[in-house]
Amino acid sequence: MWKRCGLISLIKVYLGEWPLIENLLSNGNNAEHKSVMKLVFVTGKGGVGKTTFASAQALNLASRGQKVLLVEFGPKSQLQYIFDISKLAKIKYKRLRVPASMEVVMWNFEEVLVEFITYYLKIKTLVKSFFSSPIMKKLIKVAPSLRELVYLGKATSAYRKIGKDMNYDTIIIDAYSTGHFLALMRSPVGMMKAVKKGPMNSQCKTILEVLKNPNLVDYYVVSLAEQLPIEETIEFVDVLKEEFKIQPKIIFNKVKEPLSKEADQSCIFQSYYNKSTINQDQQIKKLKKYNINLNIPFIYENKITKIVDEVQAQIGIK
């Protein structure tokens, strides 16, 4: 069967030389839209409320009439708990709580990879033989930063005029936590160092061009006003600035309201609560020189769907 694959030479596969992003923008290829589609990455230390913020922001934009795509990376869905979506629905979720102008989707590595390869090889049987090869199977499992590249490739594909068209005003990506997010951002840089020419290199180049373009991409770092998350946020923001010249916006989540000045310090509740809000203000001050975008108050709810609704309302006000 491999011999038949000599057919490959007959197949015109479009290689290399993708349009650079500047050309794309100046050509006004986005004529259908009034403004250019915005790509938004949400990151932050584990457990600070990334998913909550990403969901609330998506709902907020959708309620203002924008067409929004909210994305999470597979294989595990967090958004299913927020949008009451069936665990069985794989890549596209049933939209139960979602407004008509919003879509929620999980990108699954293997599926996006198939989509990508299909785009290049064009012919389904070729794609099939590609993925049924034991070598490929093994390789895909451990291939260095392939997963990261595939997700970034997909996220930036519309700007690079590759693959399916994406007709949204905003794509919000509920991305990895800070450490892994850096690995994600570094993957095209690493691959360009590894492979100096050819399609892989030019793909990575255009991906980076999009990621570094502040007119196209926004980065939000969600943090808590506590020592550890703030230290991690500062470390992360500094690296992002140094390596990519990217200036992310910082969101403080779960900010507690201070007591009135007449707080009774002999009361165990008030003295405890007071201490924590004083600490909170000191922590926020540490980020004075950074781009603080928003403080989201602590939501006194235990149900995640209610929390998201409340946060959406708060974002809407501000």
Add this chain to the structure above:
Amino acid sequence: MKIFNNKVLICLGPGGVGKTTTSVSLAFKAATLGKKCLVMTIDPSRRLATVLNISKKNNKEKLVFKDDSGGELWGKIIEPQIAFQDFVKKFSTSGETVEDLFENVLFKQLTSTLKDSQDFTSIESLVVAYEKSDFDLIILDTPPIQNLTDFLDSPENMYNLFNSKFFQMIGSSENSKSLFKKFIGKGAQGVLGLLSKVTGQQFVEELLLFFKSLENLSLEIKSHSKKVDQILGDKKTAYLLITEVSQSKLIEAEEISEQLKLRGYSLHSIIFNRFIPVWFSKLKDIKPIKNDKNLQIFNKEKDFYIEKKKIIDNFCQSKLLPGNIVEVPILDGINSLEDIKSLTAYY
């Protein structure tokens, strides 16, 4: 707590619940019980290294604390790249190819701090420490786990890669360019041809070189793989789940516990971290609050934690949970070694 009589403690849990701090405090407890204990973490943040006063760079154990009982607390920050290289060196039959491999750009990518390599090097470092048997107890703080099966299978996946007999199909050759040509002329042509269409020839050459360097790793990897399984499933290896009390974290925690069960391993204890604030257990002592605004805040806080307590009670009743449930309250400012040590009061 009987848990300290084990030889290995593996701390699992969703991200951001205080796993690392908890792991270190558990190690403290073990040291105060007279054990010689090692705690290992792959935590990428600088904080723990600072607190424990350990260098992140050298991948070595360091004595952190000595107890009057004779117990010792040792700490180690796992450095994935070094741990990975040590692993390859151990199984390499030829020094030269090891150098080749370390120079290979794809290997560098593979061993940089990506999720998969973190999973693998965490378990691998556990095995190395276990085999040295210098310690009574080893506590492993795992990287945030998205999928427990992926985590526990990470050594197996990596051994499979290193054990691949890819090159035996065509015999060996000197350099990547001639290798590439050989491949194009041989059976694997289809796949590699296709791959090079998508990625370019240079990438495929690097890939071939990568596999070629792996060829000289010895077959002992297979028996090593069995050792890993043996340690992970040993009677003296206990799994501990650390979680917070929020809807989504509890669902994640439940999934981890179920996946563990499927593996045939059982959960020894659950630690509910940052459970409720300290004042909440002293509600009866709190006198009426006069200031309206402060009263309003108090009521919001109180109702919130009452609800939280209900959630946890329901969770514990409805699920089959292990015997040991530990509740650690919300404590502000756990920053120093002494602060972490103070947590041992809850175990």
